[in-house]
Amino acid sequence: MPDHDIRVQGVEVRYGRLKAIRGIDLELRPGEAVGLLGANGAGKTTLLNTLSGFLAASAGTIELFGKPAAQLVPHRVVREGLLHVSQERDLFGDLSVLDNLRLGALARGEQRFDENVERVFGFFPRLRERAQQQANTMSGGEQQMLAIGRALMAEPRVLMLDEPSAGLSPFFVDEIGSILSTLRTSHQLSILLVEQNMRLAARIIDRFYILRDGIIVAQGTATDLEKNHEDLAREFYL
Ligand SMILES: Nc1ncnc2c1ncn2[C@@H]1O[C@H](COP(=O)(O)OP(=O)(O)OP(=O)(O)O)[C@@H](O)[C@H]1O
Ligand SMILES: [Mg+2]
Structure with missing residues (x-):
């Protein structure tokens, strides 16, 4: 079994002249839950869409389940077991x-x-x-x-979720939080979670990356996130 479900190295993604992702390295290992945090417009959805095969990287390499993802089109990515719950659902x-x-x-x-x-x-x-x-x-x-x-x-072998808590009442956020934690502990599933709700993220993830303007500006563990989420938000979201 490959030691990475997802491995991203030096990836850039452009929309015409705009470089939305400006060279990032990231990995997701089997069974891990990783958070991808960051302000609006940071590039989180762009990265998920690139991993799903909807957008092509203009530089860098992506491996999915140990295989180069360069030729992977969306339906093949799904068949490999990478499932994307998009922001629009x-x-x-x-x-x-x-x-x-x-x-x-x-x-x-x-x-x-x-x-x-x-x-x-x-x-x-x-x-x-x-x-x-x-x-x-x-x-x-x-x-x-x-x-x-x-x-x-x-x-899914990997579930990517783009802001599952957006627009939901605290009750639903809680419910989704418990289901995601159950899934990750009992179902041999890796999770890449984009989330603005840091409390929810901290409940689910092992590690996190913070994205700002298309680059990774910080990373840490769930404990760091739990302890410092207000400082992190102040530093990287404003
Ligand atoms: N189809 C597109 N064409 C041109 N620019 C785009 C397109 N989609 C996104 N962008 C730009 O790329 C940047 C990153 O957008 P992206 O949607 O990845 O951010 P995000 O981190 O998911 O933000 P949010 O938290 O608001 O969902 C933004 O500046 C956005 O305006
Ligand atoms: Mg988004």
Whole structure:
């Protein structure tokens, strides 16, 4: 087994003339949960989209599960087991909860659909109650649960989450926090978590990186984050 799920070296990503990622090194080892923190516009989503194969790096190398990711297109990245719960959640709004889960299983894990859907319903009992409800009529928190549930249907080896707590009430943030910690301890899953809520991040991660203007300006452990999150926020978010 490769010793890295994700290894990023010297990566740059551009939007035309704008360099949104300006040379970063980062790694995620099997079973680790790593936070990617930083202010609005720092480049967090850009990096996740690059790892998912939606954007191409203009310099540097990315390895996924020990293989060069240069030729990986999004559906192949998913098939390898890297699942991205995007900031927009990207649900199929006209379809039911259950159909969204079915689509999640298409790329991977289709043979174990029944077992996986039970596992997802176990994590999110609300989704079971609402299996036939149209996705875009669900509340924001319920849609976030569905987006995570859909990713879990594909039996991820790595789950990348882009601000799962955005717009959620403290109750939902708490619930998502417990589910992510359960997942990481009991399901041999690595997590790359983009999160503005440092308390939530500290609950889940082992290590973190702080991104500012497309470069990594700090890194540390969950303990550092717990102790110093106010100082870190003041120093790097303003
Ligand atoms: N499609 C695009 N075209 C041009 N510039 C873009 C595009 N997407 C993002 N950017 C720019 O790249 C930079 C990084 O954006 P990105 O969305 O990665 O930030 P982020 O850290 O995810 O921020 P947030 O916390 O607000 O989601 C920003 O300056 C943004 O304006
Ligand atoms: Mg973003």
